[in-house]
Amino acid sequence: MKEVLEIGGRRLDSRFFLGTGRYPNPFVQNEAIRESEAEVLTFAIRRVNLEVPREDTILQHVKAEDFVFLPNTSGAKNADEAVRIARLAKASGLSDWIKVEISVNAKTLLHDPVETLKATERLVNEGFVVLPYTSDDPVLCKRLEETGAAAVMPGAAPIGTGLGLLNPYNLSLIIEEACIPVIVDAGIGTASDVVQAMELGADGVLLNTAVAKARDPVKMAKAMKYAIVAGRSAYLSGRISKKRYATASSETGDFPGEG
Amino acid sequence: MKLMINGKPEETTAGTVAELVESYGLEEALVVAEVNGKIVYREQWNGIRIQSGMKIEIVHFVGGG
DSSP states (O other), X not given: OOOOEXXXXXEESOOEEEEOSSOSSHHHHHHHHHHHTOSEEEEEEEEOOTTSTTSOOGGGGSOGGGSEEEEBOTTOOSHHHHHHHHHHHHHTTSOSEEBOOOBOOTTTOOBOHHHXXXXXXXXXXXXXXXXXXXXXXXXXXXXXXXXXXXXXEEOSSSTTOOOOOSOHHHHHHHHHHOSSOBEEESOOOSHHHHHHHHHTTOSEXXXXXXXXXXXXXXXXXXXXXXXXXXXXXXXXXXXXXXXSSOOOSSOSTTOOOOO | OEEEETTEEEEOOOSBHHHHHHHTTOTTSOEEEEETTEEXXXXXXXXXXOOTTOEXXXXXXXXXX
């Protein structure tokens, strides 16, 4: 039986959520998306540049029917701005999913927990499928769940840092407590970070920079895809416990020695 | 007619929101418009007259994580 992830009533075969920013060019981006086999793609909302209104847009290169679009509210500094961006995104008719992302500190881009909770509550009430990006705070993640979030997306480390899982203990608590999917979002550096997140029991991983800024983004997208599968399988298989001393893999009894 | 588009003062001869969007060649593009802080859907664009001093936002999707 195939193991399926379900968010907001939508079944997902892939646990890989991929961002669409910072790729060297649209061709590499498209190849990376194809290789990743991701079903959920994230985007941001910005003003059209009226000096070059018809410049290349990301969606020209992506077939809408193949993906679930997860627009984010990046740039929003409070709940009001996030709600506004979410409504604009929904008005496109592309998606009613929204990644609430409210950052106030330009250096860390860490989210504002109070505004994130407020925005999540309001958007849930307006019928959005809300996936808030949050810190790795187990209590906040539970509050977001109670508010009606469709999934929670705690960060492994600050956005774009590639530092990996800074607090695996907290992430494991979030996963243990959650009754909704937990998607580890942001701060991933390489495939082993993804494996670690999935081995903790995360339901999926969202990343962008680790693929887009890798020397070979397409190959890295492939590595991340396999890391998700490997980590998930290991999690479901139940790892052995750690021991201080060796245990031989073969029985010692009938060794063909002398005599 | 003088108005604010995407936070900048602009002049236009467009009579409606539909004509304004067309003046930028964006009629086929996936853009969302807001007039004076309120979202206006594509099917409403023809019916909304441009008035002096209007605040208009035209947004679209860009790459992001």
